[in-house]
Amino acid sequence: MQWSWSExxxxxxxxxxxxxxxxxxxxxxxxxAFDNRSLVNGDDGGSDEGIVNEILGSVVNTPLIMNGKESDxxxxxxxxxxxxxxxxxxxxxxxxxxxxxGGGGADSSSWGANHDHVTAIKxxxxxxxxxxxxxxxxxxxxxxxxxxxxRNTAHSWTKDTPALIDDGHAWRKYGQKNIRNAKHPRNYxxxxxxxxxxxxxxxxxxxVQDHPPMFRTTYYGTHTCRDYFKTSELVLDCxxxxxxxxxxxxxxxxxxxxxxxxxxxAPFASSSVQELIVxxxxxxxxxxxxxxxxxxxxxxxxxxxxxxxxxxxxSRFSSSIDQYDGDDVFSRMIAEYFDIYKSxxxxxxxxxxxxxxTSRVPVNEVQRVE
DNA sequence: CAAATTTGACCGCA
DNA sequence: TGCGGTCAAATTTG
Numbered sequence: 001m002q003w004s005w006s007e008x009x010x011x012x013x014x015x016x017x018x019x020x021x022x023x024x025x026x027x028x029x030x031x032x033a034f035d036n037r038s039l040v041n042g043d044d045g046g047s048d049e050g051i052v053n054e055i056l057g058s059v060v061n062t063p064l065i066m067n068g069k070e071s072d073x074x075x076x077x078x079x080x081x082x083x084x085x086x087x088x089x090x091x092x093x094x095x096x097x098x099x100x101x102g103g104g105g106a107d108s109s110s111w112g113a114n115h116d117h118v119t120a121i122k123x124x125x126x127x128x129x130x131x132x133x134x135x136x137x138x139x140x141x142x143x144x145x146x147x148x149x150x151r152n153t154a155h156s157w158t159k160d161t162p163a164l165i166d167d168g169h170a171w172r173k174y175g176q177k178n179i180r181n182a183k184h185p186r187n188y189x190x191x192x193x194x195x196x197x198x199x200x201x202x203x204x205x206x207x208v209q210d211h212p213p214m215f216r217t218t219y220y221g222t223h224t225c226r227d228y229f230k231t232s233e234l235v236l237d238c239x240x241x242x243x244x245x246x247x248x249x250x251x252x253x254x255x256x257x258x259x260x261x262x263x264x265x266a267p268f269a270s271s272s273v274q275e276l277i278v279x280x281x282x283x284x285x286x287x288x289x290x291x292x293x294x295x296x297x298x299x300x301x302x303x304x305x306x307x308x309x310x311x312x313x314x315s316r317f318s319s320s321i322d323q324y325d326g327d328d329v330f331s332r333m334i335a336e337y338f339d340i341y342k343s344x345x346x347x348x349x350x351x352x353x354x355x356x357x358t359s360r361v362p363v364n365e366v367q368r369v370e
Numbered sequence: 371c372a373a374a375t376t377t378g379a380c381c382g383c384a
Numbered sequence: 385t386g387c388g389g390t391c392a393a394a395t396t397t398g
Contacts, residue, residue, distance in 0.1 A: 173375060175390060188389070192374095204389090 158218045164205070169223055171203065182206060193225035200224065 170192035179186045184207035191199040200221040208216045 172373090174392090176376075177388065177390095180387065186388085190390090202389095 155222055156218060156220045158216055160208070160214055160216050162212055162214055164215050165217075167203075167217075167219075169201065169225075179206065182208070183210070184208070191223060191225055197225040 171189035172192045172194075173187055174190050175188035176185045177188070186204050186206040189203045189205065191197075191201040193199040201223040202220045204218045204220075206216050208214050
């Protein structure tokens with residue numbers, strides 16, 4: 001391993017935590033705003049929602065700070081390609097397997113200019129995803145190493161990020177290769193559910209630049225697995241003495257078991273918003289000790305919000321939230337909040353509402369953005 | 371002990 | 385023929 005995947009996480013942690021704390025303060029302001037509005041306007045839910053949307057908007061658009069950059073300034077270059085020629089970036093010949101490549105230059109020539117802006121190039125009209133299954137029908141080989149199914153070239157895209165990001169899916173590393181003319185090896189990942197759910201998605205990750213670090217992730221195929229909402233877990237426990245920074249955790253069993261994938265940048269974009277909403281809700285309404293929300297109910301992986309597999313990647317998480325049905329979820333949650341809050345202020349038992357409010361948005365509703 | 375990672379071997383394609 | 389992608393045994397990790 002030539003780079004430390006965890007280092008980039010650690011370097012970001014403080015900033016992320018700061019942002020989360022800031023988010024909580026905003027939630028606090030949200031609550032205060034409700035209080036004040038309620039006193040002034042009585043039961044004017046409509047205008048309250050306006051305030052909520054206003055504040056929420058600011059929350060959603062709060063830049064996620066990663067790697068010393070705000071997320072909306074993060075240069076994420078995305079290319080969707082119909083063939084692999086552009087993906088590998090460097091042609092030519094050279095380094096043999098396992099050998100040290102003293103090579104030159106991390107492919108900077110092909111993409112290095114993609115700084116400080118976002119590009120999304122989507123190729124069109126590829127043929128159907130063609131998976132050549134070169135089964136040796138007459139063969140009884142047990143060892144099928146190198147078994148070549150045909151390069152999964154359709155529906156591939158690359159994403160360059162200054163930090164390794166969690167894309168919300170569970171990946172298992174299955175190989176690493178030194179790539180000719182590349183300073184760093186390329187890591188090969190397949191979906192963890194390749195076998196149990198026949199998910200064909202794979203990705204390659206390679207560090208393509210040192211200073212500043214730049215990682216190129218190339219995705220192949222689409223996820224057919226159903227692990228979206230287990231990818232991260234929102235842990236809520238208002239009674240917990242733990243620091244607020246622990247409100248959000250990521251389920252290592254479901255998503256980030258790959259230690260090299262313990263790189264959470266993007267998920268906070270959505271999770272922080274969710275935490276704000278939940279926190280605001282719990283401040284007013286939760287009296288039950290069992291206020292752990294089922295994480296999968298409201299949790300929308302940012303990847304899903306981005307409709308990553310179906311519509312191609314979005315460059316800004318905030319905009320992706322705005323763009324997709326995720327905001328519908330938020331609206332419903334806010335609406336529910338209002339119901340609860342109003343009931344609470346009129347003497348209703350909030351705990352009951354808390355239970356009732358689990359009339360959740362069906363996961364699939366959120367998920368289907370295709 | 372199961373799951374994940376490492377790593378050398380194998381294979382298809384250009 | 386060599387590069388890149390994948391496999392799978394061995395090893396590590398939790």
